[in-house]
Amino acid sequence: xxxxxxxxxxxxxxxxxxxxxxxxxxxxxxxxxxxxxxxxxxxxxxxxxxxxxxxxxxxxxxxxxxxxxxxxxxxxxxxxxxxxxxxxxxxxxxxxxxxxxxxxxxxxxxxxxxxxxxxxxxxxxxxxxxxxxxxxxxxxxxxxxxxxxxxxxxxxxxxxxxxxxxxxxxxxxxxxxxxxxxxxxxxxxxxxxxxxxxxxxxxxxxx
Amino acid sequence: xxxxxxxxxxxxxxxxxxxxxxxxxxxxxxxxxxxxxxxxxxxxxxxxxxxxxxxxxxxxxxxxxxxxxxxxxxxxxxxxxxxxxxxxxxxxxxxxxxxxxxxxxxxxxxxxxxxxxxxxxxxxxxxxxxxxxxxxxxxxxxxxxxxxxxxxxxxxxxxxxxxxxxxxxxxxxxxxxxxxxxxxxxxxxxxxxxxxxxxxxxxxxxxxxxxxxxxxxxxxxxxxxxxxxxxxxxxxxxxxxxxxxxxxxxxxxxxxxxxxxxxxxxxxxxxxxxxxx
Numbered sequence: 001x002x003x004x005x006x007x008x009x010x011x012x013x014x015x016x017x018x019x020x021x022x023x024x025x026x027x028x029x030x031x032x033x034x035x036x037x038x039x040x041x042x043x044x045x046x047x048x049x050x051x052x053x054x055x056x057x058x059x060x061x062x063x064x065x066x067x068x069x070x071x072x073x074x075x076x077x078x079x080x081x082x083x084x085x086x087x088x089x090x091x092x093x094x095x096x097x098x099x100x101x102x103x104x105x106x107x108x109x110x111x112x113x114x115x116x117x118x119x120x121x122x123x124x125x126x127x128x129x130x131x132x133x134x135x136x137x138x139x140x141x142x143x144x145x146x147x148x149x150x151x152x153x154x155x156x157x158x159x160x161x162x163x164x165x166x167x168x169x170x171x172x173x174x175x176x177x178x179x180x181x182x183x184x185x186x187x188x189x190x191x192x193x194x195x196x197x198x199x200x201x202x203x204x205x206x207x
Numbered sequence: 208x209x210x211x212x213x214x215x216x217x218x219x220x221x222x223x224x225x226x227x228x229x230x231x232x233x234x235x236x237x238x239x240x241x242x243x244x245x246x247x248x249x250x251x252x253x254x255x256x257x258x259x260x261x262x263x264x265x266x267x268x269x270x271x272x273x274x275x276x277x278x279x280x281x282x283x284x285x286x287x288x289x290x291x292x293x294x295x296x297x298x299x300x301x302x303x304x305x306x307x308x309x310x311x312x313x314x315x316x317x318x319x320x321x322x323x324x325x326x327x328x329x330x331x332x333x334x335x336x337x338x339x340x341x342x343x344x345x346x347x348x349x350x351x352x353x354x355x356x357x358x359x360x361x362x363x364x365x366x367x368x369x370x371x372x373x374x375x376x377x378x379x380x381x382x383x384x385x386x387x388x389x390x391x392x393x394x395x396x397x398x399x400x401x402x403x404x405x406x407x408x409x410x411x412x413x414x415x416x417x418x419x420x421x422x423x424x425x426x427x428x429x430x431x432x433x434x435x436x437x438x439x440x441x442x443x444x445x446x447x448x449x450x451x452x453x454x455x456x457x458x459x460x461x462x463x464x465x466x467x468x469x470x471x472x473x474x475x476x477x478x479x480x481x482x483x484x
Contacts, residue, residue, distance in 0.1 A: 026453050064357050100354045135453070137280045137313050155454065161283060163349070163357040192454040194428045198355045199281040199313040 024135030025143070027191045031151040036092075036130050038121035039105040039112075044090060051147045053087045053179060057119070058094060058131065058200060060101030060139040061111065064163040065197035069140060070115060072165045075157075079118040082179060091119040094131035096203035101139070102126060128202040138197035142175045144182065152188050153178035154195075161196030241268040241350055244360035246342065247323070249381040251367045251374035255334040260381055261297075261364065262325040263287060263346055265318070270352045272317045275305035277425055279315035279432045282355070285324065285348035292340050294331025300324045303388045304465060304473040305423055314432040316423055323384040339365045389465045389473040396444075396474075400462045401482040402451075407462060409447040409478075417445040417468050422476070425463040428454045 025032050031054075035045045046054065057075070060066050069075040079089050093108065095101035103111070108122050125131055134143060134154075144153035158171035178188045242265050249260035263285070265273060274282040289297040302324070305316040328342070343363035350356050368374060392398070397412035407430065409422065420438045424430050430449045437448035447466075451459075459480045467473045 024453065062354060064355060132312065135312060163283075192428075194454065196283070197281060198351070199309065199315070201353070202311055202313070204311065 024133065025151050025154065027151050027154050029151060030149055031143070031145040032133050034130050034133060036123045036125055038090075038123050039108045040121070041105070042121070044121050044123055046145070046149075049088045050149060053082075053147060053182065054145040055082060055087055055089045055175065055179070056134065056136075056143040056145070057089065057091045058136045058139050058141040059091050059122075060093065060095050060198060060201060061103075062100040063139045063198035066101075066139045068163050068165055068168070069157060070117075072168055073116075074168050075140075076115060076117050078173075078175065082176075083118060083120055085183075087179065089119040091117075091122045092125055092130055092136070093122065094125040094128045094136060095201040096126055096128065099201035099203075100198075101201055126203075128200070131200050131202060136195075136200050138195040139200060140197055141195035141200075144175065144178045144188075146182055152182050153191055155190075155193030156195045156197075159193070161194075240356065240358040240360070241271045241352070242266060242273070242348075242358065242360075244346055244348075244362055246344060246362040246364035247377040247380065248342075248364060248366050248368075248374075249325070249378055251371070251377075252336065253330045253334055253340065253366055255330055256332040257330055258327045259330055259366075260325050261328050261342060262323045262381065262384070263344065263362065264380065265322045265324070265348075267318070267320055267322070267350070269320075271350050272308055272315075272319045272352070273322070273348050273350055275316040275318070275423070276300070276302045277316055277423070277427050279307075279317075279427075280309070280313045282315050282317065282351060283349040283357075285346060287324075287326065288345040288347075289326075289328075290343040290345075291328070292331065292342075294333060295340075295342070296329040298327045298329070300326050301388060303384050304467060307421065309433075312433045316432075323380055325381060325384055325388075339367055341365050386471055387473070389475045392474050392476060398476060398478045400478045400480045402458070402480050403482065405451060407449045407451060407459070407480065409449065409462070409466075409476075410441075411444040411447070411466065413444045413468070415444070416440040416442060419469055420445055420447050421467045422447055422449060423465040423467070424449075425465070426459075428452050429459050429462065 033046045035043050038044050083089050093101060093103060105124060140157050142157050143151060146152045155174055157175055158173045160167035160171040174190050174193050181188050245264050247262055247264050253259050274284050276284050278284055291297060305318060308315045308317050341363055346360045348358055350358050399410045401408045418440050422436055429452055431452050434450035439446045461477060461479050463477045465473055466476045
């Protein structure tokens with residue numbers, strides 16, 4: 001009897017643990033809540049930012065597509081512009097240990113200083129839990145959550161899926177467009193797009 | 208262990224220093240691209256006004272891959288910019304059958320090993336075989352293993368070439384590539400696609416039960432690339448169940464792609480989607 005109860009509890013625990021992964025975030029639906037430590041050791045909870053726009057940016061500084069937007073200063077500019085307008089910008093690093101883009105909190109903080117980065121916080125997700133919860137596939141990949149907690153954008157940063165910095169000037173920035181429209185109370189005209197970039201370096205994947 | 212260390216310390220140090228130096232030298236000289244890229248022609252001669260097959264041949268280092276026309280969840284297709292003599296015109300790449308790459312929730316479509324991307328080239332109407340012509344191309348491609356590297360290559364080819372043995376081998380490479388490329392949908396076969404909400408159901412009638420199939424979508428973002436494709440053989444073909452992409456907001460009018468039923472049995476697929484959208 002005792003053994004049966006234990007097995008039952010193990011099954012229940014397994015089910016509970018897999019539940020959040022069963023269904024990834026989807027545009028138009030409630031953005032799943034999370035609680036993940038940032039590079040300053042603070043727990044960042046989505047629900048703490050209710051009432052504000054939240055941007056999630058998947059990042060991997062070794063990825064040439066991420067580098068396109070950081071080496072040009074484009075990403076830092078977006079971070080600065082939008083946080084100044086009250087947006088909470090959370091950069092997420094889901095690279096597993098020993099994989100490209102994996103960093104410790106200290107390494108990330110010193111790099112942020114060096115590149116003049118301006119996100120609200122950088123979330124460390126080496127187990128890929130948050131990445132899988134939002135089904136992030138590439139770096140970069142952008143999500144926008146509105147003040148009511150609904151996911152209103154999921155996709156690419158812009159419409160030029162290349163590593164060429166020269167393309168930034170001629171690109172339509174989907175993230176800014178989504179934020180502008182949503183802030184003006186309009187529906188987001190491009191609520192999803194195919195994200196482009198390197199695959200997120202989750203644990204257990206070989207590329 | 209200690210004795211071993213003492214005995215080998217000096218040679219080991221020299222070896223390590225040498226390795227460190229070699230690594231630095233390689234990194235400084237140019238980007239290591241993990242691929243050999245060249246231009247080859249199917250035939251060692253050209254006919255005025257006709258189509259000639261010319262291709263970009265990638266010899267990829269083990270473990271590295273490049274991408275199909277639809278790269279899947281990540282990656283980018285190779286791009287070719289041609290420099291051709293006046294009156295010559297390059298058309299679209301005829302993409303060979305890709306393979307599924309990756310694991311987990313990120314699935315890409317591409318190529319490993321040796322891959323030829325054939326391109327039909329329209330030869331100028333006033334072409335005269337008197338002297339060799341030079342065809343050149345700038346090739347930009349993303350090459351990935353665990354990491355991705357954007358790479359560039361410059362390749363050129365003179366036709367006719369003086370190397371006759373190469374010419375025969377190249378001809379074989381084109382034959383092999385065409386054998387492994389999607390063929391037109393056979394006339395007697397039927398295909399239907401119905402939309403049941405979350406899934407697309409492809410019903411194929413090939414006249415015989417088909418146990419295996421893989422579908423490669425031509426358009427990005429129509430199906431969930433990482434979802435398992437459910438294959439059910441039927442007396443006259445099969446059914447393939449494809450999960451629709453979460454990023455899909457507009458209904459799919461026509462589903463286009465490549466259906467692979469086995470080695471050398473890849474077919475171009477295109478069918479209107481019926482049922483609720």
